[in-house]
Amino acid sequence: MRRGSILQLILIGVGAGAIATAVAIFVPWLPTPASRQAGRIDFVYWFATVISLFIFAVVAAILIYAVINFRVKDPMDFSDGPPVHGHTTIEIIWTVVPAILVTAISVVSAIVLAQNSHAGSNPLVVRVFGQQFTWTFQYPNGKIFPILRLPIDRGVELEVTAKDVIHSFWVPQFGQKQDAVPGQVNSLVITPDRLGTYPVICTELCGLGHALMRSEAIVMKKADWNSWYRGTSQPAPQPSGGAGVSAGAAIFTQYGCVACHTFTPIPAATGKVGPSLDNLKASAAKAGQQLQDFIKQSIVDPNAYIAPGYQPNVMPQTFGSTIPRNQLDLLVEYLAQNTK
């Protein structure tokens, strides 16, 4: 090769590499990490990116150079290229060098994976339940919430499972993801290190409400989290109506109703997937049923009456078997008493 050609080749390579590097650096590809795990994933990501940029620049340089310089000027040019069949040294190089590079990525990835799976001492263990189409989180004191609240800088071990079909728990800012699989408990470690409120997203197609299966993860200061958590451990202040009402509200929360339905007496119940439950009496009248019967039927056999503007088959039809009968009765009674 002439010296000018080599120079041109290198210039193209540097140019292509520079453009790709700019794209890699100036586009904020990953969300700002909010956990130590996401920080480590960032590191692996940049490790792989440096190697990818190098490979991209080399391939782009040779490809672009060849396309510019080796195209026939005249379509009537019937000459052939030099009969080069291969070059053993070059072939060994482009077998061995990529093998070394991917091995390096493997090693770095394996180390980070091991670190990201380690919750440290005294982790906070939270059970995560996925169900169509909501998340619920159970804390060590047995209390269940529709929103995940975590203290900053403490290892959290999520025990992820599902009640019906496969879901997947993902908080983009935490970088960690785990499928929620019925019949088994999968562990996921998160060590939040940035205060804020982040979306919890279901990433495994789980049915008609999949796109709406969202919750929130709130990272709190340690002191704030401790006082919140102590507060939840106290017996809840009795709302008017007595123990039955608070039990009904707890069941309403526990089975995830809050994620899909708006119900004013429970502040957390702001879901929009299903109809609001504030006007059940009117709906029961429209369906031509007694209020209690209507509520019970709507839970056990949700397709029997579809509120105007909503689709059948969105609400799971499994609550009849998953909610024990005595709890179901409490829930029906609670809703009947508190709706308008």
Next chain:
Amino acid sequence: MTQDVRTAPAGSHADHHAPAEAGNGHHGPPPRPTGIHRFTAPGWLRALWTTPLVGFAGLGLVCLIRWAAHWDPIWYSVPLVTVATVTFPMGLLIGIGAFDYWAYYFSGKPTRPEDHSGHGARRWQDYFRPNTDHKVIGIQYLVTTMAFFVIGGFLAMLFRAELARPGDQYFNPQTFNVLISEHAALMIFAVVVPVFAGLGNFVIPLMIGAADMAFPRLNALSYWLLPIGGVIMLVGMITPGGGPSAGWTCYAPLCSHQPLGQVFFNMGVQWAGASSIVTALNFLVTIITMRAPGMTFWRMPLLVWANFSTSTLVVLATPFIAGSQFFVLFDRVMHTNFFETAAGGYVIGYQHIFWFYSHPAVYIMMLPGFGIISEVVSVMSRKPIFGYRLMALSLLAILVLGFSVWAHHMFVAGMASWLRVPMMVTTLLIAVPTGIKIFSWVATLWDGRIHFTTPMLWAVGFIAMFTIGGLSGIYLGSVPIDIHASDTYFIVAHIHYVLFGGSIFTVFAGIYFWFPKMTGRMYNERLGKLHFWLTFIGFNLTFFPMHYIGLQGMPRRVADYASRFADFNLFISIASFGLGASTVVFLYNMIHSWRYGEPADANPWRSLTLEWQVSSPPPIFNFDEVPQVVGGPYEYGVPGARHAILGGATAPEPVPSGH
């Protein structure tokens, strides 16, 4: 190409519509049946009554059994649909005569002496019946898969319209999920997997110097299984109660509880899978036993190597997806408990079985494309392929490694966690043979005399796009990054860079490359280039931004999404409509050129491989005389080198080759 190279035998293909074999016996089409015989002779008129006869016989049997067993209700949709998707297509196949010869054979009747009446296309109707000519079957496959490609693309346009804005616009979630599931299922099972069977069918026997495939009747049957599979999947869309909506991956237990349309998906996959397996067996036997004298394995064109590797993958892996779909179906129809957790089923088991096919399927959808690119790059650069043997060996390396990486689709699935690291290592190691291929193509370009015809544009476009898709694959291979990126739009971007920018680009390269051979006419070069540039630009504008929104937090398979992704999605939707529109240019070019294109020379690309040494289109039995292969297939620039000697009036002279 230029005028003078293809002026030569313009009208020469006319006489090839007559059988080329002279002498022994009757060769013309048999006399047309008349009167009532038109309804008993194999054909569509017979299918008109055999399809409902066999179909309803199956349904009747189901009802009879349910009645006898006192099951209620007697008329129950789930088993009926399951049986119907077997018996109606069987009736159709019986009607059009796919089993006639074997039926004679089994029943002890004298089999009819082969009059070749079912071989080759003398009129357009011959494309609409079981035909034993591999060239006809190849075109049947290609036209069918392109039809499914248009339908699948149209479905994508529909859900991109929905995704142009957050919130629900045109479709409810059920319809949206059906659209994405059907788009992917059609594109994978009815387009990319079988389209290579079509190209391979046309080209492989010619390339290895054979008169046809090893089992022509099986070949005829295997084609007809494909439209049956595709149509069954499409019928699922319009099933009362709702279509298949669990994604093309159809994960249990969600898909066991989908509306009735899911059964059509489960069964459609069986037909398409059976078609793949039968064709792959045929390829394997053909490639192993029917190569022309002198065509050693190390003299086979790389497309033949690629189809050899692919067919091995298909035969070994496809039964697993058949199994996975049957198990899901059994759970629904027979109340077995393969994946029902409540009864002790193993949910992750579905994914292991599914991906044990569906990862190798990625190579089933890619290796033949590698073969096409090797042919195009070498011919259009006028140079031998760089590192021929390593290119062939890397195909085999991908074949072997391809079976040891399936669980990288399951890094977040909750499988045995020790499996993650070994599967990551094997996954990343596949980058080595894949890299060898990319580097070798680029090295083949180096110092060549590159002719930028349409197929070459697609080939170079493929190399660029596949490099990007391969690099994003490195990210996904690394477990910690995959945990973040899994099930997001990053995956959607990656799969389209390898399956569209990868496989489909090679399909277009192949279709333009062999169009003159298949039709005897040249396509329109300017329209071909326009098609490439529209697709190339539309493709990148559509899919590149998906990397970003995926990593930022947009999950796949959602009809509604966070408002901060609204602008990106609007942009992507508009770009995707442009991408869809580019297909119109392709279709117009193909249809118009097929009818009115300039007659093509036998060898417009000055290629050395055997398919170009016969007329365009080739004679009905390919070669008047068995060719003698005397050298490698890519000896461009080697003075005096020949790949094969045809019309051997002269004794074959061994010519020194580069190998």
